[in-house]
Amino acid sequence: MMNAHANLQVWLDTLSNTRPSIVVPYVRSAQDSNIRYRVEVRKHGPGGSSTIGQGGDIHTQAGQATALSEFSLNVAAGDECSITLSLSANGQSASTYHFACPR
Template identity: 45%
Template sequence: MNIDADIQVWLETMNRNQAAVIVPYVQSKQDKTLAYAVRAVKEGPNGRSVLSQGGTLRVPANVPTALGRMSLSWGKQDDCGIDLKLSENGAAQRNYHFACPE
């Protein structure tokens, strides 16, 4: 879990047959409206895959809030990472990077 000021960000992973479902979460100590962009990149012997999604979301104080879901599969030979960018009205953008869970 990354902690940045009053915002916490983490990933939840659920394994489903061939692919894992990855759900990024955010929680804040205060009500916030956040713009977000999530990008997952997998590179390996079979090529490169990029998934991305984004939007604007109201985050109530002290309530874990999911930022969508991504379905992704990767193998031991693949490099895989997930980047999350958060921004709030006029504040500096916050960047988080996660390795894909093993």
């Protein structure tokens, strides 16, 4: 899934053949950018609730995909799960992207 806003493309990749799944959020910018990011994963289901949060600052080069972080995720049948990614590029206001968790 890819979303575009303010010259940014954002998507998630799932590394194949891993258990639990390894999820990697990526960003690509049309220009060199300093990006501040925050990833939040919320999961709720019969086994309980959990939240994962990661964030930081990265520098991207124009046109090159850059991984923001990496996290493992185990989603069981009956779980509700979502991933929210907030980005702020070059000091501009944050853009927020919402994804369903990969299964």
